[in-house]
Every structure is written in structure tokens, then in C-alpha cells.
Amino acid sequence: MRISLLFVSLLAIVPNAVLASVLAIDYGADFIKASLMKPGIPFDVLLNKDSKRKIHSSVAWKRGDRLFGQDAAYLATRFPSDTFSHLKYLQAAPHDSEPAAYFSKISPATVSQNDRFLTNLTRSDGTEWSTEELVAMQFAYIKHLAELVANEKVRDVIITVPGYYTQFERDAVADAVEVAGLRLLALINDGTAVAVNYAMTRAFPAPETHVIYDVGSSGIRATVVEFSTTTDKKTGATGTQINVLGFGSDKTVGGIEFDRRVREILADAFNAKQKGKDIRKDKRGMAKLWKEAQRVKGVLSANQDAVAHVESLAWDIDFKTKISRAAFEQACADLEPKFTQPLYDALKFAGLDLTNITSVIMAGGASRTPMVQAAIKTAVPADKLSFNVNADEAAVLGAALHGASLSRQFKTKNIKVLDILAHDVQATYFAAATTPLGRPRSITTTLFPAGSKVGTKKTMTFKRKDDFVINFDYKKEPLPGFPTRMFEVDINGVVEALQNLTDSGAVDPVVKATVSLSESGFIAVNQAIAYGEIKDESLTGKFKGLFGGSSTPESDESTEDIPPRPAASSRSADAKKEKKEEKKKVTGPVEIELPIYTRWTTVPPLTVEQKKAARDRLRAVDAEELAKSRREEARNNFESYLYRLRDLLSDESEDKPFIKCSQPAERQKLQELLEESFSWLNDRGDLAETSQLLDKRIALETLEKPVTHRYQEIEAFPQALNNSQMWNWNTRLFLAEARENLTAEAKADLPSKWTADELDSLEKALKDHESWLDEWVEKQKKVKANQDPVIETREMKARAKVLEQHLHRLYRRKVPKAVKKKTTTTTEPTSTANAEESTETEVPHANEKQVPLGDEGKPKTHDEL
Numbered sequence: 001m002r003i004s005l006l007f008v009s010l011l012a013i014v015p016n017a018v019l020a021s022v023l024a025i026d027y028g029a030d031f032i033k034a035s036l037m038k039p040g041i042p043f044d045v046l047l048n049k050d051s052k053r054k055i056h057s058s059v060a061w062k063r064g065d066r067l068f069g070q071d072a073a074y075l076a077t078r079f080p081s082d083t084f085s086h087l088k089y090l091q092a093a094p095h096d097s098e099p100a101a102y103f104s105k106i107s108p109a110t111v112s113q114n115d116r117f118l119t120n121l122t123r124s125d126g127t128e129w130s131t132e133e134l135v136a137m138q139f140a141y142i143k144h145l146a147e148l149v150a151n152e153k154v155r156d157v158i159i160t161v162p163g164y165y166t167q168f169e170r171d172a173v174a175d176a177v178e179v180a181g182l183r184l185l186a187l188i189n190d191g192t193a194v195a196v197n198y199a200m201t202r203a204f205p206a207p208e209t210h211v212i213y214d215v216g217s218s219g220i221r222a223t224v225v226e227f228s229t230t231t232d233k234k235t236g237a238t239g240t241q242i243n244v245l246g247f248g249s250d251k252t253v254g255g256i257e258f259d260r261r262v263r264e265i266l267a268d269a270f271n272a273k274q275k276g277k278d279i280r281k282d283k284r285g286m287a288k289l290w291k292e293a294q295r296v297k298g299v300l301s302a303n304q305d306a307v308a309h310v311e312s313l314a315w316d317i318d319f320k321t322k323i324s325r326a327a328f329e330q331a332c333a334d335l336e337p338k339f340t341q342p343l344y345d346a347l348k349f350a351g352l353d354l355t356n357i358t359s360v361i362m363a364g365g366a367s368r369t370p371m372v373q374a375a376i377k378t379a380v381p382a383d384k385l386s387f388n389v390n391a392d393e394a395a396v397l398g399a400a401l402h403g404a405s406l407s408r409q410f411k412t413k414n415i416k417v418l419d420i421l422a423h424d425v426q427a428t429y430f431a432a433a434t435t436p437l438g439r440p441r442s443i444t445t446t447l448f449p450a451g452s453k454v455g456t457k458k459t460m461t462f463k464r465k466d467d468f469v470i471n472f473d474y475k476k477e478p479l480p481g482f483p484t485r486m487f488e489v490d491i492n493g494v495v496e497a498l499q500n501l502t503d504s505g506a507v508d509p510v511v512k513a514t515v516s517l518s519e520s521g522f523i524a525v526n527q528a529i530a531y532g533e534i535k536d537e538s539l540t541g542k543f544k545g546l547f548g549g550s551s552t553p554e555s556d557e558s559t560e561d562i563p564p565r566p567a568a569s570s571r572s573a574d575a576k577k578e579k580k581e582e583k584k585k586v587t588g589p590v591e592i593e594l595p596i597y598t599r600w601t602t603v604p605p606l607t608v609e610q611k612k613a614a615r616d617r618l619r620a621v622d623a624e625e626l627a628k629s630r631r632e633e634a635r636n637n638f639e640s641y642l643y644r645l646r647d648l649l650s651d652e653s654e655d656k657p658f659i660k661c662s663q664p665a666e667r668q669k670l671q672e673l674l675e676e677s678f679s680w681l682n683d684r685g686d687l688a689e690t691s692q693l694l695d696k697r698i699a700l701e702t703l704e705k706p707v708t709h710r711y712q713e714i715e716a717f718p719q720a721l722n723n724s725q726m727w728n729w730n731t732r733l734f735l736a737e738a739r740e741n742l743t744a745e746a747k748a749d750l751p752s753k754w755t756a757d758e759l760d761s762l763e764k765a766l767k768d769h770e771s772w773l774d775e776w777v778e779k780q781k782k783v784k785a786n787q788d789p790v791i792e793t794r795e796m797k798a799r800a801k802v803l804e805q806h807l808h809r810l811y812r813r814k815v816p817k818a819v820k821k822k823t824t825t826t827t828e829p830t831s832t833a834n835a836e837e838s839t840e841t842e843v844p845h846a847n848e849k850q851v852p853l854g855d856e857g858k859p860k861t862h863d864e865l
């Protein structure tokens with residue numbers, strides 16, 4: 001694509017780093033988009049096997065075969081109960097929640113409540129899969145596609161999620177990632193990812209605020225983002241800072257709801273025509289209508305009318321109807337206010353209005369729908385509407401860039417992101433009773449209000465004497481049917497720890513709990529400690545104590561922000577030091593770590609054991625499929641081998657090599673085994689194991705190979721013989737010339753390259769080779785074509801090679817300290833002749849020159865051939 005070149009220049013490689021690739025996945029309810037960051041590979045969207053840039057978010061089974069992408073999505077028309085699409089709605093959705101109910105409206109899949117109060121999906125063969133497992137299969141499929149491109153294992157992944165995703169849904173995504181055998185680098189809010197993509201090719205000399213308005217298949221998200229330029233004080237390098245300021249969303253509109261509305265129109269039209277029949281009761285028919293509704297919706301985006309046409313929709317009835325854009329928009333009239341509300345909500349969240357906004361950036365596939373655009377155009381002035389990001393791919397490309405910057409292995413354009421939390425999160429606990437008989441008060445604090453910056457921590461301080469529980473809740477039900485309770489944390493060991501601190505001299509020790517909000521939007525209690533300060537016993541210390549406010553404030557408990565990371569790490573270093581000093585009873589802070597235990601009472605993420613079991617289950621499916629494809633390959637190979645053999649045997653004409661080189665008895669045996677193999681393959685081939693197929697093949701090859709071998713030998717013999725003779729000839733030429741030179745040099749008292757012994761030894765080797773060749777060539781002449789050869793061309797070549805090497809050793813020899821006394825110009829007639837000949841011999845691979853054959857070597861062809 002166009003921008004890929006640009007990206008390459010933004011993306012330089014950090015030298016000397018071990019580079020692993022980073023995969024980005026934008027997992028939508030309808031489509032998956034993925035992108036791979038790997039040095040040397042153009043940065044682009046990952047293509048599936050059909051070179052599609054969008055991959056259907058589907059997994060399906062066609063009898064035993066598992067399919068993905070479009071193959072899977074369209075299988076719904078034939079195997080509706082084995083096709084699983086739109087699973088995004090089920091991520092962490094309690095079985096009785098609104099999203100789960102909506103899923104059942106659009107999906108023919110069989111669902112049931114599982115032991116985590118979520119939804120299991122059942123295949124037609126009765127096997128049950130959790131949503132996480134089915135999503136993990138799709139992640140694993142994308143991983144596999146990426147590995148084909150990367151040509152290496154891919155592990156690190158960044159996944160986009162809607163900004164409004166709760167911790168439950170974020171956990172469901174993270175769990176699926178793990179079950180797929182991937183490692184989660186981060187989750188990134190999809191609006192933020194689009195913002196990163198937008199910032200990639202732009203500079204912001206002055207701060208700008210934009211709204212990313214993203215109409216996806218399962219919801220509308222509006223994200224207010226501020227772009228500005230930062231300058232590193234030390235290096236002077238500039239970068240882009242993206243701050244998220246607000247969210248707005250609607251989870252009930254989107255591309256899929258439009259599809260559903262079109263399908264409703266079509267279903268009504270069918271039922272109206274076919275009295276007494278209800279298409280809605282026919283899973284296959286409804287799947288066919290869904291596919292057609294998607295197509296019709298596309299047509300209506302560009303046209304005022306469309307014709308829906310499904311052959312044999314149900315009961316063998318062909319269905320055809322006309323649908324107008326007006327009728328479609330009429331059917332969606334109630335949705336209209338929902339198109340713009342997220343925009344207003346996001347602005348309100350950020351405390352801004354449209355005048356503060358530079359532009360509204362349209363993203364998401366469904367943002368092209370005319371009625372959505374019409375609604376937005378009434379709300380936003382035309383000059384503030386921007387269509388300059390790739391609506392389908394901006395999120396995944398932005399996510400990939402962000403993932404690459406997180407992995408720190410790539411040097412990417414410096415874009416920093418500061419995201420925020422979408423929902424108010426509060427902590428509730430019982431405060432210690434103020435009087436012995438008093439009732440414990442329940443205290444609730446909004447620990448992380450919506451808009452809290454991610455990547456931060458907070459410390460809660462408690463004046464407690466006993467173990468206690470902190471409950472973490474969403475302030476409001478995040479989605480209809482979703483719980484508000486996130487998790488509960490038990491703080492244990494309080495009594496003993498406080499006692500120890502008091503024993504060490506600490507006055508009024510407290511309990512502190514550190515709660516983090518991670519970059520990916522997860523809230524967790526990281527640590528709880530009992531904390532106290534040992535007061536100085538000196539006078540000044542006492543004064544300090546008096547004025548230092550050891551008197552507790554009205555509220556026992558307090559919450560303070562901890563600046564992110566650096567402070568956190570130095571904190572634990574201090575803690576170690578303090579523990580050492582504790583024994584010496586010096587003054588200062590002391591702390592004891594308390595055991596904490598987190599419980600999920602509503603929608604639990606997968607436990608370590610459950611994840612392992614799911615991973616093993618997926619691995620088993622992979623292994624089974626691999627074995628199956630191996631088996632099929634072996635079966636196909638075996639089958640085509642049988643056909644090839646049958647062809648060899650069927651043409652009995654004498655000039656066919658296979659017939660010529662085989663004896664009737666051999667063919668008879670082979671024929672019998674071949675027939676037996678054919679019928680075995682027909683009867684039991686489908687059930688046969690790979691090893692059985694291989695064994696059967698070997699049995700046939702044992703009979704077939706000798707015949708083929710004879711033929712190959714007959715073919716190879718002339719060449720081998722020629723080669724052997726050529727080396728005989730070369731050696732003989734060399735010897736003649738070398739001996740002459742030796743004699744001449746001895747006469748002239750010149751140094752020689754060889755000794756007479758060495759030449760004798762070569763001559764002996766030559767004679768041996770010649771007589772071996774003569775003997776066996778004679779024997780071979782008597783062998784018939786349908787008998788095994790007595791000498792193998794392999795051996796002929798090996799022996800010729802030995803002679804060749806022997807010759808070369810001498811030939812390449814240098815003249816020892818040749819003091820060339822060319823004073824005497826008495827050129828004997830013989831030496832001139834030698835010189836000429838030797839230029840010829842100097843080409844040891846004398847293939848290109850005509851080598852006369854020796855006396856025994858009248859061109860020897862194998863008579864039988």
C-alpha cells in the first residue's frame with residue numbers, strides 16, 4: 001500500500017538487538033485486521049491466504065475440518081450449528097446479559113451458561129467451547145499467518161479493544177491471547193490506536209484536539225485526543241504526545257445492527273409472501289439471509305435500491321425482493337440519535353465543545369454508511385469532518401506502531417500515549433468501629449474516577465486492627481447485565497504484623513494497600529503492607545511527634561496518588577534497607593508485607609489451570625489436524641503411486657522400459673500386490689494411519705525399485721563408461737609426456753616435478769583401472785536388460801574418480817625451485833610436439849575435447865540397449 005514506504009523510513013532498526021517481530025490484532029465483531037512489525041518486511045496489513053486484508057472473525061467446522069476467515073463465515077449457510085462468528089459480543093458477557101442476548105439474535109450457534117456464568121458454545125458433535133477458546137483459535141490462526149510471513153515464531157502481540165471495555169472484557173481478551181500461545185505486550189484502546197496512526201505522518205507545532213469517531217461493527221466509539229509536540233530537555237529531540245481526554249460510546253449500533261435490520265426486512269418480506277412459513281425458525285435460511293443482508297447493505301450504500309435474491313432460501317423456495325435505501329433507513333430511524341450521541345458524550349467527558357475541536361476523524365468500516373454520515377454532517381461543520389485516515393486499517397496500523405515502540409526493539413517515531421480509564425471505579429470496605437459496640441461503617445471512595453490516567457498507582461491507608469476486605473466495583477453497571485463488582489481483596493496477617501511493628505517501637509502503625517491502574521487498563525492490588533514509624537526518643541523527636549500530627553484526622557482512611565514507576569521502584573529498594581535496620585531499632589519508617597488474596601465473585605478470568613487446560617485442548621486440536629493432513633498427504637501420494645505403477649504395468653509393449661527391464665514373473669507379483677493395494681486403499685484407506693500407508697508403499701517399492709534401477713543403470717552406463725575411458729586416456733597422455741620431460745630434465749640436470757617412482761605408481765593405478773574396467777564391461781555385456789547389472793555405474797564413477805585424483809595430485813605439482821636456464825635454445829623436435837600436446841592436457845576436465853577411445857574402446861554401447 002502507499003504508506004508502506006513512508007513507514008520504512010520511520011522505522012529504523014536498533015542495531016545489535018535481538019529482534020523479535022510484533023503482531024498487532026484489531027479483533028472486531030465482524031473482521032480481524034492484523035499487522036506484523038518485523039525488520040525487513042514492509043510494514044503493512046497482514047493478508048490472509050486469499051490475499052484479503054480483512055479476515056472474517058469466524059471459526060467453523062465442516063465435519064472434521066476446522067476453517068477460519070471467510071471460509072468459516074460462509075459455512076453458516078450449510079453448517080449453522082458449527083459456525084461461530086461475532087464472538088466479540090460474548091467476551092466476558094454474563095450469559096443473561098444484554099450482549100449475550102443480542103448474540104443469540106444474530107447467531108445460529110447453540111449457547112449455554114458455563115460454570116463461570118459466561119457463555120459456552122456447543123458444536124453439533126456436542127463438544128463445548130468457551131468464548132475464550134474460540135477467540136484463541138482465531139488469534140492462533142492469525143499467529144500462524146504472521147509466522148508464514150515472518151518466517152519465524154511470532155509471540156508478542158498487541159490487541160485493540162474498545163475504550164469502554166471493562167476489566168472483565170480485557171481479561172477475556174488477555175486470556176484468549178495466552179491460550180493462543182501468544183504473549184500480550186499490551187491492550188490499546190482502538191480510538192487511541194487510530195490517533196497513533198494519525199500522528200505518524202503529521203507534526204503538531206501547536207496543540208490540536210481532535211475526535212476519533214469510529215463506527216465499528218459492534219459499536220460506535222468517540223475518543224477525544226489531544227496532540228502536541230514535546231521536546232526532550234536533555235537531547236532536544238522532539239516527539240508527539242497524545243493525551244486521551246474523553247470517551248463516548250454506544251454499544252448497540254454498528255455495522256452488524258445494520259445487517260440485522262436489513263435481514264429483518266428480508267425475513268418479513270419472505271414470511272409475508274409464504275403464508276404459514278416462518279423463515280426465522282430455519283437456521284440455514286437465516287444464515288443465507290444474513291449473507292444476503294450484508295451484500296444488500298453494501299449495495300444500498302451506493303444506490304437507492306437493491307434487489308435481494310437467494311436461491312433455494314428454504315423449503316426449496318427461491319426468494320427475491322426489492323429493497324430501497326429509504327426503507328432501510330426507515331427501519332433504522334430509531335438509531336439515528338445514537339449516531340451522534342457518543343460524540344457529544346465524549347466532548348462532555350473531556351469538558352470541551354465542538355469549537356475546541358480541530359477535526360472529527362472518521363474511522364471504522366461502518367462510518368461510510370450514508371445515514372451515519374448524514375447524521376454526523378448535521379452535527380459537525382463540513383470543514384471539521386476529516387476522512388483522511390484509512391477507515392478500516394488505521395487502528396491496526398497504529399496499534400502495530402505502538403506495539404513496536406513498547407517492545408523497545410524498534411526505533412520508531414517518538415509517539416507517546418497517555419490513555420485514560422472510561423469507567424468510575426470505587427473501593428468499598430468496612431471501617432473499624434469507632435466504639436466497641438458501634439456498627440462498622442461501610443466506606444466507599446471513588447478510587448479511580450473515569451478519566452484517570454493509566455499507568456498510575458494509588459496508595460490507600462487504613463487504620464485497622466484486624467484482617468479486612470476491600471471490594472472493587474464499577475460505580476455504574478457498565479453494560480446491561482454486567483456486574484458492578486470487579487473483585488474483592490482480602491488483606492490478611494494484619495494482627496501479627498501490627499503487633500510486630502508495635503513491638504519494634506512503632507507508634508500507631510497503619511495498613512497501606514497499593515492499587516495500580518496498568519497501561520492496558522487493568523486494576524489490581526499489587527501490595528499491602530503494615531507500616532509504622534519508630535519515633536525518635538530524644539526531646540526533639542517528641543516535639544516532632546507532637547507537631548507532626550500523629551493525631552489522626554477525622555477520617556481514618558486516606559488515599560494518595562503515587563507518581564508512576566520511578567518512585568515505585570526506589571520504594572522497594574528503601575523497603576529492603578529499612579527491614580535490615582529494623583532489628584537495630586533505629587528511627588524511621590518500618591514496614592511488613594501482608595499476604596493478600598484476590599477473589600473474583602462475579603465474572604472470573606480464567607485461572608492458571610483453566611488456561612493451561614484450554615491451551616492443551618487447542619494444542620490437541622492442532623496436533624490432530626496436523627496428523628490428519630499428514631495422513632491425507634500420505635494417502636494421496638500412495639494413491640498416485642498406485643496409478644503410476646498401474647500405467648507402467650498396463651502397457652505391455654516390449655519397447656517400454658519397464659517391460660523391457662522386468663521379467664514376467666516379477667510383473668506378475670507386482671500386479672498382484674498392486675491389485676491388493678488398490679482394494680485395501682478403497683476399503684480402508686480413509687481410516688488408515690500414515691505409517692500403514694507408508695508400509696504398503698514400501699512393500700510395492702521393494703518389487704518395483706529393482707526394475708527401475710536396471711533401467712536407470714542402462715541409461716547411465718554409456719556416460720559412465722565414457723567417463724572412465726576418458727580418465728584412462730588423460731592419464732596415459734600425461735604419463736607419456738611426463739616421462740619424456742623427466743628424462744630430458746635428468747639429462748639437463750634440472751629439477752623435476754616428479755620422481756620416476758611416482759610416475760610408476762600412477763601407471764600401476766592406470767593399469768589396474770583399465771583391467772578392472774575391461775573385465776567388468778565384458779561381464780556386463782552378457783547381462784540382459786531384465787537382469788540386475790553386475791557392475792554399478794556408481795562404482796565405475798568412484799573408481800574413475802580415484803584415478804582422476806591420483807593424476808591431479810601429480811599434475812598440479814610445482815617445479816621445485818626451478819632455476820630456468822633457458823640459455824640453450826636447442827629445441828628438440830619432440831619437446832615442441834610435447835608442448836603442443838600438453839596445452840591440451842592442461843585442461844584436465846577434458847570433456848569438451850574429443851577423447852579418442854583406447855583400443856578396447858571402440859565406442860561401447862550396451863548391446864542390449
Ligand SMILES: *[C@@H]1O[C@H](CO)[C@@H](O)[C@H](O)[C@H]1NC(C)=O
Pocket residue numbers: 113114115116120128129130133614
Ligand atoms: C464449558 O466449556 C468448558 C470448556 O472450555 C468446559 O470445561 C465446561 O465443562 C463447559 N460447560 C460448563 C457448564 O462450564
Ligand SMILES: *[C@@H]1O[C@H](CO)[C@@H](O)[C@H](O)[C@H]1NC(C)=O
Pocket residue numbers: 352353355356
Ligand atoms: C473551548 O471553547 C470554549 C468556547 O469557544 C472556550 O471558552 C474554552 O476556553 C475552550 N476550551 C479549551 C480547553 O480550549
Ligand SMILES: *[C@@H]1O[C@H](CO)[C@@H](O)[C@H](O)[C@H]1NC(C)=O
Pocket residue numbers: 493496497500592
Ligand atoms: C513477627 O515477629 C515474629 C518474631 O520476630 C516472627 O517470627 C514473625 O515472622 C513476624 N511476623 C511478621 C508477619 O512479620
Ligand SMILES: *[C@@H]1O[C@H](CO)[C@@H](O)[C@H](O)[C@H]1NC(C)=O
Pocket residue numbers: 718719722847848849850851
Ligand atoms: C563420450 O564423451 C564425448 C566427449 O564428451 C562425447 O562426444 C561422446 O558422445 C560421449 N559418448 C557417449 C557414449 O556418451
Ligand SMILES: *[C@@H]1O[C@H](CO)[C@@H](O)[C@H](O)[C@H]1NC(C)=O
Pocket residue numbers: 734737738741834835838
Ligand atoms: C613437459 O615440459 C614442457 C616444457 O617444459 C612443459 O611445457 C610441459 O608442461 C611438461 N609436461 C608435463 C606433463 O608436465
